[in-house]
Amino acid sequence: MKLFLFHHCPFCVKAMMAAGYKQLDIEWEFLQNHDVDARIVKVGANMVPILQKEDGSYMAESLDIVAYLDKANSAVPTITSSKHEAQIKQWLSDTMPSISPLLYPRWLKIDLPEFQCEEAKAWFTKNKTALISMSFEDALSRTSEYVTQVNQALNKLNWLELPSAREQRLSYDDINLYPFLRNLTVVKGIEFPALVRQYIDEVTQLTGTPVYDAVAV
Numbered sequence: 001m002k003l004f005l006f007h008h009c010p011f012c013v014k015a016m017m018a019a020g021y022k023q024l025d026i027e028w029e030f031l032q033n034h035d036v037d038a039r040i041v042k043v044g045a046n047m048v049p050i051l052q053k054e055d056g057s058y059m060a061e062s063l064d065i066v067a068y069l070d071k072a073n074s075a076v077p078t079i080t081s082s083k084h085e086a087q088i089k090q091w092l093s094d095t096m097p098s099i100s101p102l103l104y105p106r107w108l109k110i111d112l113p114e115f116q117c118e119e120a121k122a123w124f125t126k127n128k129t130a131l132i133s134m135s136f137e138d139a140l141s142r143t144s145e146y147v148t149q150v151n152q153a154l155n156k157l158n159w160l161e162l163p164s165a166r167e168q169r170l171s172y173d174d175i176n177l178y179p180f181l182r183n184l185t186v187v188k189g190i191e192f193p194a195l196v197r198q199y200i201d202e203v204t205q206l207t208g209t210p211v212y213d214a215v216a217v
Contacts, residue, residue, distance in 0.1 A: 001025075
């Protein structure tokens with residue numbers, strides 16, 4: 001099987017997590033960010049992640065891919081149900097207006113496989129600056145403001161449950177929250193509370209998902 005991905009995409013991270021947790025032999029292929037046709041030809045839409053199954057067919061939708069991979073080497077799913085779905089949705093809704101301006105410009109400041117040509121960088125810049133209604137330069141100039149807001153929000157995650165407290169089982173809470181916390185490791189100045197940092201480290205270990213601490217900007 002093969003996963004077509006962007007390294008920075010939180011929805012792609014959901015598929016990465018499931019593949020790593022299930023210890024599946026899956027090839028990762030990183031598409032160029034601007035190459036919309038490469039997505040459309042596979043699933044009829046501009047979407048990632050995309051899974052190419054063993055029979056050569058393709059499927060999209062990150063949570064559908066997670067569910068498929070969860071059953072790939074076992075008749076019984078092992079990713080447990082959500083317990084904090086509403087809390088996660090609310091936290092992300094409240095916090096993404098501060099997270100996005102921190103992350104978007106930083107993705108172009110580190111070496112990511114989906115930005116290996118100028119067309120990919122330009123396409124990403126055009127689309128994401130429109131989403132945050134400011135230039136990447138302006139977003140970077142407001143780093144201190146956004147970091148303060150995110151640090152305050154991280155202190156509200158005192159309901160997190162560590163994998164070590166639940167028999168090292170991955171849950172759909174992890175699938176839906178961890179990708180966004182993992183991505184924040186690219187931001188210098190983020191102060192993860194001890195519980196949140198331990199959570200990131202444990203889920204990283206459980207799933208083999210790469211983080212960004214070493215290249216944080």
